[in-house]
Amino acid sequence: MFILWIVWHGWCAKRFGNTGDKKWNPYLFEIPFRLFNILILYTIFKWIFQFNPPAWASEMTVTSVSLTFVNVTAIEALVNGYLILLLSDVLIIFGPIRKIFRLKEIKEQKRSNYLLGAAVLIGCVFWVIDGAFSLILRDFSHSIPSRGTESLLDSIVFKIPPYALFERLSFFIALLTGVILSTRYINRYSTSEKLLQKIVKLSPYPITVVDSGGRVEYINSEFVESFGYRLEDIPTVTDWYNKIFPNIFDRRDFIAHWKDDLQKAKKLNREPRMFNVTNKNGNIENIIFRQVILDEDKEYIICENVSDRILAEEKFRKLNEELEQRVKKRTAQLEATNRELEAFSYSVSHDLRAPLRSIDGFSLALLEEYNDQLDAEGKDYLNRVRSASQRMGQIIDDLLSLSRISRRELKKEEVNLSEIAERIVSKIEEREPDRKVDIVIGHKVTAICDSNLIEVVLENLLSNAWKFTSKREKAWIVFDTVLQDNELVYCVRDNGVGFDMAYAGKLFGAFQRLHKDADFEGFGIGLATVMRIINRHEGRIWVEGYVNRGATFYFAL
Numbered sequence: 001m002f003i004l005w006i007v008w009h010g011w012c013a014k015r016f017g018n019t020g021d022k023k024w025n026p027y028l029f030e031i032p033f034r035l036f037n038i039l040i041l042y043t044i045f046k047w048i049f050q051f052n053p054p055a056w057a058s059e060m061t062v063t064s065v066s067l068t069f070v071n072v073t074a075i076e077a078l079v080n081g082y083l084i085l086l087l088s089d090v091l092i093i094f095g096p097i098r099k100i101f102r103l104k105e106i107k108e109q110k111r112s113n114y115l116l117g118a119a120v121l122i123g124c125v126f127w128v129i130d131g132a133f134s135l136i137l138r139d140f141s142h143s144i145p146s147r148g149t150e151s152l153l154d155s156i157v158f159k160i161p162p163y164a165l166f167e168r169l170s171f172f173i174a175l176l177t178g179v180i181l182s183t184r185y186i187n188r189y190s191t192s193e194k195l196l197q198k199i200v201k202l203s204p205y206p207i208t209v210v211d212s213g214g215r216v217e218y219i220n221s222e223f224v225e226s227f228g229y230r231l232e233d234i235p236t237v238t239d240w241y242n243k244i245f246p247n248i249f250d251r252r253d254f255i256a257h258w259k260d261d262l263q264k265a266k267k268l269n270r271e272p273r274m275f276n277v278t279n280k281n282g283n284i285e286n287i288i289f290r291q292v293i294l295d296e297d298k299e300y301i302i303c304e305n306v307s308d309r310i311l312a313e314e315k316f317r318k319l320n321e322e323l324e325q326r327v328k329k330r331t332a333q334l335e336a337t338n339r340e341l342e343a344f345s346y347s348v349s350h351d352l353r354a355p356l357r358s359i360d361g362f363s364l365a366l367l368e369e370y371n372d373q374l375d376a377e378g379k380d381y382l383n384r385v386r387s388a389s390q391r392m393g394q395i396i397d398d399l400l401s402l403s404r405i406s407r408r409e410l411k412k413e414e415v416n417l418s419e420i421a422e423r424i425v426s427k428i429e430e431r432e433p434d435r436k437v438d439i440v441i442g443h444k445v446t447a448i449c450d451s452n453l454i455e456v457v458l459e460n461l462l463s464n465a466w467k468f469t470s471k472r473e474k475a476w477i478v479f480d481t482v483l484q485d486n487e488l489v490y491c492v493r494d495n496g497v498g499f500d501m502a503y504a505g506k507l508f509g510a511f512q513r514l515h516k517d518a519d520f521e522g523f524g525i526g527l528a529t530v531m532r533i534i535n536r537h538e539g540r541i542w543v544e545g546y547v548n549r550g551a552t553f554y555f556a557l
Contacts, residue, residue: 030081206287206303210237217298226287226305228280244277258289274306286310352396360389395525405532410450412537417445417454417490421479424459428466437469442480447490447557453533460526461492461553468496468551487556495550504543530555 015024200207206223210216214237224230227244234240245251254275272290279285286307292300363386367379374382421441429435447454462477469475478493499507508531534541537557545551 034081200300203302206305208240208301208303210299210301212298214238216240223303226279226285226303227277233280244279245275246278250275258291272304353393356389356393356396360386360393363389401529405453405456405529405536408453410453410536412448412450415447415449415451415454417447417458417479418442420451420455421445421458421462424455424462428463432466435466435470435475437466438474438476440476440478440480445479445481445490449537449557453536457530457533457555458492460530464526465492465494465496465551468498469494471497482554484554489554489556491552491554493550493552498545498547498549498551500547501545504545507543508541 012024012026200209200218201220203220204222206226207220208216208223209218216231216234216236219229219231219234229240229243234243241251241255245254257273272288274286274288276284277287285305288304288306290302290304292302363382366374367382367386371379418441425439425441429437458479462479465477469477472495476495478491480491480493482489482491508527531541534555534557539555539557541553541555543551543553
């Protein structure tokens with residue numbers, strides 16, 4: 001009967017482990033087995049004792065086996081069966097037992113409460129063995145025909161020695177403790193397993209679960225959608241590889257990398273790889289494979305179909321290339337146009353200088369040689385002609401200078417801007433020695449730039465500051481550096497007439513002026529020249545100003 005019990009519960013436990021169906025629970029299947037056992041005890045058990053009596057009761061016959069003895073035996077068999085099941089469930093989570101049967105390690109077995117429970121159980125096992133032998137040798141010998149008048153309750157409760165009750169009670173408490181701990185572990189593991197299954201099922205990525213033998217246990221719906229294969233189509237990973245890599249050389253390359261990645265996955269050094277695979281419809285898909293090892297006997301293969309993304313990236317790359325080609329083409333066209341405009345401007349300006357010189361020269365000759373013959377109005381006309389021609393000549397010179405700035409080669413080096421500023425200020429003061437302006441120049445201000453061009457920048461900015469502070473009794477000008485957003489910025493500040501920030505956009509345009517010629521002379525070409533030089537240095541320039549409160553020009557190189 002015991003061998004039959006082992007076979008019966010082994011078969012149920014295997015079915016329960018494979019399917020998880022509660023109807024195969026060994027505790028539930030103990031009931032029909034015990035009913036069968038009771039049927040045997042009440043039918044052929046007495047005949048077995050007659051033909052094969054035990055050594056401790058050789059005189060036992062069919063008529064001598066009392067009903068009480070049979071009842072006690074049936075109840076003890078039922079209790080012992082469940083106790084053995086409980087003991088098995090408790091011992092199966094004990095580390096040394098798992099090692100003996102080569103079962104995978106579980107984290108919970110390392111906890112002290114499990115080890116303590118296992119230690120108590122081992123002690124209780126010896127108590128049970130001792131109690132069982134004592135009970136068999138003493139109680140069973142008194143439970144044969146001479147005790148036939150005793151009740152079942154007397155035989156179970158009152159005729160069992162106190163130490164045997166203590167042993168069995170201790171054994172039951174230990175088993176109960178172990179079962180509670182085991183149930184906690186099972187519930188925790190079951191909850192984690194259900195959560196993992198839900199994550200895998202709802203994942204937007206194709207996922208397949210493979211056991212240690214290469215058998216495909218599970219695939220989610222995204223896997224079916226991406227590859228087209230169902231679980232029955234690919235029972236093993238080998239079948240899967242053969243289908244997605246019909247070319248043997250591609251398959252060998254994939255398997256070689258896969259084995260290497262598998263070892264890295266075990267060391268948590270995973271590296272995703274992309275392969276071109278063939279789905280069930282024959283389409284080539286770009287799939288990124290990732291391996292995750294969560295336990296020793298399961299491998300999670302996470303795939304990502306990046307075909308659409310790669311297609312979009314390819315389109316984006318082509319658009320970028322086309323845009324880059326267009327930009328290069330437009331840039332070349334603009335550069336050619338600018339060169340033509342600069343050449344035209346230079347040519348026109350150069351060609352206009354000779355006629356203007358003639359106009360100015362002949363006007364001067366008329367004033368000098370025919371001065372006596374000209375009345376006051378005629379002299380005034382000639383002076384206006386000379387003034388206009390000279391003004392036009394100055395504009396042409398400025399245009400030529402602006403053209404040369406765009407055409408000349410840029411030579412960058414470390415330049416001491418403080419020395420250049422001091423030299424420019426000295427020249428300005430020599431032209432107007434009567435003016436008293438408080439000028440502050442920062443100490444050792446340097447920059448990486450073209451020294452000749454940066455001198456033009458400082459000359460224009462400092463000259464403007466000098467000019468627009470001319471109406472101040474106490475004028476001051478500062479050239480220094482400031483730090484803005486961790487960037488070194490150069491600035492020229494003054495307390496001149498300033499300007500309305502609403503017109504700041506016009507300041508850097510050619511021939512743009514915010515003040516009348518009667519107030520401040522100029523042609524509006526200086527700041528346009530400054531802007532062009534700063535742009536050639538790939539820098540930027542901006543300005544802040546307020547009416548009658550001065551202005552500050554900032555530039556960064």
